[in-house]
Amino acid sequence: MDAKRSSTAATIADRLLAWYDVHARALPWRYQPGIAADPYRVWLSEVMLQQTTVAAVAPRFTAWVARWPDVASLAAADESAVMAAWAGLGYYARARNLVKAARAVVADHDGVFPSSEAALATLPGLGAYTAAAVAAMAFGERAVVVDANVERVVARLFAIAAPLPAARPAIRAATDSITPALRAGDFAQAMMDLGSGLCTTRKPRCLLCPIAEDCRGRAAGDPERLPVKRAKLPKPQRHGTIFWLENDNRILLVTRPAKGLLGGMRALPTGPWADTPPGIDGAPAAADWRMLDAHVSHGFTHFDLELRLAVAQAAGHETAAIEGEWWPVDDLAAAGLPTVFAKAADAMRRDR
Incomplete structure (x- = not known):
């Protein structure tokens, strides 16, 4: 990096950190x-x-750390309880990897997180982004x-016009060029806050931005067009049936x-989830199934x-032969159903 570029990078970092010292968001996981x-x-x-908003995560994070306050308690947790606590956050492999990583920290690192980015990246489920975030924010x-907010800020700051995802190596290199040696964690969080609060997807608030004078996208007159995103392809449509098998105010659930x-x-x-509606194929038991008019998308x-919804009653003497567990209808909220099944349960109770 030449002297002029180094001076500009330092100025950007200094301005951003000074702004962050005043305007940092108060978040339950942040110091x-x-x-x-x-x-x-x-x-x-x-x-x-990951793929979830701050507003959705904040209350779930608070409840989680009240139940599992540290890595040792999470490592000792029953995995089914962890999966139930994760319900509704989506991308459920993340929850399984949380347990695996916690157990690896306890088993392989004496219960203490490794402090280097390289060592963190060896833990289950910690990709390059998460390892970098923990190394910077927790260990300095x-x-x-580079998350989605940082990606947007940097694409505009450097006027990186290549479309995503091809632009990502250039965006990372540009982020590297302005990341300071000291307070790298604060710098990363400042960039995230800037992207979340000012350098938003639509109608960026450039007049309030602490680094606006260095922003090439703003100088070009149309920062909102950056980063350039590839047109989304239409997603395929699949169809399925969800089965509501009831006996004595209990519902059959499966794992x-x-x-x-x-x-x-x-x-x-x-x-099965198929290209055409499968009817009652794959029903969990032989029963007098009735298809409801309601659909769940x-x-x-x-x-x-x-999804179509099918309901039936199970005879009491048959329930022991049906694989699964019988859960009280009035306590379904405690079952930790993923969002798609929680939607179906709500529709079943409303329309059956």
């Missing part, structure tokens, strides 16, 4: 500017925040942290296979799902 955070809380929050290591979508989660029984990352 005051200048103070390294608890690695357990940083790690947990970063995993929870200089690491380059989904450990591998695959919603793996290891407690759920209502469902047949849910979007996954790679496809959209339209």
Whole structure:
């Protein structure tokens, strides 16, 4: 980096950190500017925040750390309880990897998180981003942290016009060029706060931005167009049936296979998810199934799902032969059903 570029990078970092010292968001996992955070809380929050909003995560994070306040307690937790506590946050492999990583920290690192980015990246489920975030925010290591907010800020700051995802190496290199050696964790969180509060997707508030005078996207007159995103392809449509089998005010629930979508989660029984409606194929038991008029729609990352709802009563003497567990209807909220099944349960109770 030449002297002029180095001076500009330092100025950007200094301005941003000064802004952050005044305007840092108060979040349940964050410590005051200048103070390294608890690695357990940083790690947990970063995993929870993947593909999930701060507003949705904050109350769930608070409840989680009240139940499992440190890595040792999470390592000792029953995995089914962890999966139930995760219900509704989506991307359920994250919860399974939380338990695996916690157990690895206890077994392989004497219950203490490794402090280097490289060592953190060896833990189950910690990709490059999460390892960098924990290293910077909890241990003060200089690491380059690029989430969606940082990506947007840097693409505009440097006017990186290549479309995503091809632009990501250039965005990371540009972020590296302005990341300071000291307070790298605060710098990363400042960039996130800037992207969340000022450098937003639409109508960025450039007049309030502490680094606006260095922003090439703003100088070009149209920062909102950056980063350039690839047009979304239409998602395929799949169809399925969810089965509501009831006996004595109890509902049949099953545990989904450990591998695959919603793996290891407690759920209502469902047949195949196919290109056409499968009817009662895959029903959990022979019964007098009745299809409801109600439908439940849910979007996954790679496809959209339209579900029909089927209801039946199970004779008491037959229930022992049906694989699964019988859960009180009035206590379904405690079952920790994933969102798609919680939607179906609500529709079943409303329309059956």
